[in-house]
Amino acid sequence: MKAIEATAKAPTGKVNWVLFNPKTYATILYLLISLPLGIIYFTVAITGLALSIGLTPIFIGIPLFFGVAKLLNGIVNFEQSMIRQILGLPTPPVSYTYNQQSESGQNWLMRMVRGFDGGLFIRNLLLVLLRFVTGIVFFVIMVTVISLGLGFIALPVVHIILMNEMKIDILENTLFSYFHIDWTYNQQYMLYVGVGLVLFWIALRVVNGLMQIQRRIMYVDEPYKQHSVEAQIHAKAQSQYYEYQEDQPVQGMM
Numbered sequence: 001m002k003a004i005e006a007t008a009k010a011p012t013g014k015v016n017w018v019l020f021n022p023k024t025y026a027t028i029l030y031l032l033i034s035l036p037l038g039i040i041y042f043t044v045a046i047t048g049l050a051l052s053i054g055l056t057p058i059f060i061g062i063p064l065f066f067g068v069a070k071l072l073n074g075i076v077n078f079e080q081s082m083i084r085q086i087l088g089l090p091t092p093p094v095s096y097t098y099n100q101q102s103e104s105g106q107n108w109l110m111r112m113v114r115g116f117d118g119g120l121f122i123r124n125l126l127l128v129l130l131r132f133v134t135g136i137v138f139f140v141i142m143v144t145v146i147s148l149g150l151g152f153i154a155l156p157v158v159h160i161i162l163m164n165e166m167k168i169d170i171l172e173n174t175l176f177s178y179f180h181i182d183w184t185y186n187q188q189y190m191l192y193v194g195v196g197l198v199l200f201w202i203a204l205r206v207v208n209g210l211m212q213i214q215r216r217i218m219y220v221d222e223p224y225k226q227h228s229v230e231a232q233i234h235a236k237a238q239s240q241y242y243e244y245q246e247d248q249p250v251q252g253m254m
Helices: 002-008 022-054 061-087 108-114 118-165 185-217 222-253
Strands: none
Touching: 022 061, 022 118, 022 185, 061 108, 061 118, 061 185, 118 185
């Protein structure tokens, strides 16, 4: 039972102490490049499918279609491996990987046709399209929340530079003046920096939350879940085998 419970536990990949965890800043880099990568994935998928459909009458589109299906599978696997690398998740179990049979006597087209999975192709295509959408949405959310926190932190420096160089006081008509709160600039600086640090910490939590959403969207945990199910079935079959072996001597004596 303990072995079954141990194999059923999937890696968490959660990020703690966001301010000092390298995973947080690796996630920021991932979300920054997610926008151009999503556009590239989307362009390749749509262009490849359009060309394969258009060239089907001259039979060039058929191998091109299977090539696009293989490419989509590679894109999804690449995204999954990149997320696992950022979150520090272990390599998927070997049992989950696709074991190709020895087909040395067949040409490349027959190998691609035999290895084609319609359900997997539809799933990979939808994941690539969804990756394009989430790449844009997550990029905008991340840039907005991080810029808000860094803006408050940098506000005192910007105010000092503008006052010394251009004689512009951006804190002249602030919220404090409307409530007749007579705070000095130093007091306001401390407040803005404190608010900025809190907002920046919240922004990093949001970034890590976006990565967890992306992790679920891209089925990153699927190999671990499938491996745990296989391990449970194996452990159950093994326990039944041992129980059967223990019952055999008793039946023999009777």
